[in-house]
Amino acid sequence: MNRSEFSNARILVVGGAGFVGSNLVREILQQNPREIVIIDNLLSSDATNIPSDKRVRFVFGSITDDRILANLSEDLDYAFHLACYHGNQSSIADPFADHENNTLTSLKLFDRLSGLKNLKKIVYAAAACAVAKKTYDAPSATTEDQPVSLYHDSPYSVSKIIGELYGNYYSQRYQLPIVKARFSNVYGPREILGAGQWRGTVHTVWRNVTPTFIWRSLNGEALPLDNGGNTSRDFIYVQDMARGLMACALKGEAGGVYNLATGKETTILELANIINEYTGNKTPLELIPARDWDRSGKRFASTEKAERELGFNAQVDIKEGLHRTVEWTRANAEIIRRSIAKHAKMMSQRAV
DSSP: OOOGGGTTOEEEEETTTSHHHHHHHHHHHTTOOSEEEEEEOOSSOOGGGSOOOTTEEEEESOTTOHHHHHTSOTTOSEEEEOOOOOOHHHHHHOHHHHIIIIIHHHHHHHHHHTTOSSOOEEEEEEEGGGTSOOBSSOOOOBOTTOOOOSOOSSHHHHHHHHHHHHHHHHHHHHOOOEEEEEEOEEEOTTOOTTOSSOOSSGGGTSOSHHHHHHHHHHTTOOOEEEGGGTOEEOEEEHHHHHHHHHHHHHHOOTTOEEEESOSOOEEHHHHHHHHHHHHTOOSOOEEEOOOTTOOOBBOOBOOHHIIIIIOOOOOSOHHHHHHHHHHHHHHTHHHHHHHHHTTHHHHHHHHO
16 A cells, blocks of 8 residues: 555544554554644543654643634645444443534534645544344345444444444535544553543443453453353454555545445454464353344445455454454553552442
């Protein structure tokens, strides 16, 4: 992929201190941009993820802040909107916080950027889970033209769809050059358990399945498998995701939508077994009931459109990606431990 267009570019990354955002920033820095502006309120991210580089400027706060919006440069070349209220369980616990940090962020950012004359592309982090068919039977690949249901499992899923709808509106009405990148399940280095502020549930710490399993496995704990581990996901390594986002910015069709995925299905049971193999954890797996809110079952995404139009293919397979992530977690165990510990009191109160 030709990334030369990022050279000497001024780029905005909303949510750039987060797991995906910080990996994206590091990838773009290799292309010698003029400036990367990170805007992040550190609600679910960690300042240690921000690269120490003179080309990176960090603005602490929410993109919903009118002062921050007003101070955005008028000559941005690219923008990436990765801010969100992480994730499904937190949104169920506090739908209003989800609205503030998912829906309003998209509306206010799109409205502000629609007035920029030189913006080449804005990439919005959409969610494949919001459009995937709900099934526990053999799934078919979720395509970009998948019908969208009006019934959703969480406010997070609702707000991600609303973000796409607002993107479509501003694309049609104001010719905002937006590309919607539908994320599959991203994993990899810099996903710090407990990053950010307490958000009402223990899932402030135990968020995505991969970092949770790796941490517990390294500590010799049983990995919990809801529904017997029969659930499946399309797991994509974060460096591949960063490459895909860059491809969306450079090659994506304005107004278009693309799956960023591997096109491969991995069950949670398979994930757990691979992780335990790499950590040497001998503790038996724990079988627990299915989550009462989650009807998503099995899913993976079609990669045909992204391959055809963006030239994008995921390069890191699940075993190699998990091996790298286990090693990163070992090396950064103290940072993760401190991040988890700051929520210990709130988690103990929730458990009572």
